Amino acid sequence: xxxxxxxxxxxxxxxxxxxxxxxxxxxxxxxxxxxxxxxxxxxxxxxxxxxxxxxxxxxxxxxxxxxxxxxxxxxxxxxxxxxxxxxxxxxxxxxxxxxxxxx
Numbered sequence: 001x002x003x004x005x006x007x008x009x010x011x012x013x014x015x016x017x018x019x020x021x022x023x024x025x026x027x028x029x030x031x032x033x034x035x036x037x038x039x040x041x042x043x044x045x046x047x048x049x050x051x052x053x054x055x056x057x058x059x060x061x062x063x064x065x066x067x068x069x070x071x072x073x074x075x076x077x078x079x080x081x082x083x084x085x086x087x088x089x090x091x092x093x094x095x096x097x098x099x100x101x102x103x
Contacts, residue, residue: 043099045075
């Protein structure tokens with residue numbers, strides 16, 4: 001705290017908000033050979049501008065790539081991962097997913 005233009009001797013602790021990288025190799029999911037007759041998962045951040053884009057992706061996926069169904073889920077935590085139950089539902093039902101476009 002400053003008094004009469006002089007610091008009072010208080011210590012300010014500076015915090016580093018960055019996270020440490022995850023350790024371990026989780027590998028990649030197998031590639032989907034074709035999107036036809038599959039379910040596409042779309043993770044949204046609930047921003048209107050992203051929803052407009054996701055709607056467009058959904059139309060293209062159904063018309064051009066013959067996607068059977070589009071499964072949407074919302075990640076309300078803009079700075080963190082999708083909550084576990086929503087992630088598990090996406091993993092169980094979707095054959096491919098569009099994620100990270102709105103963050």
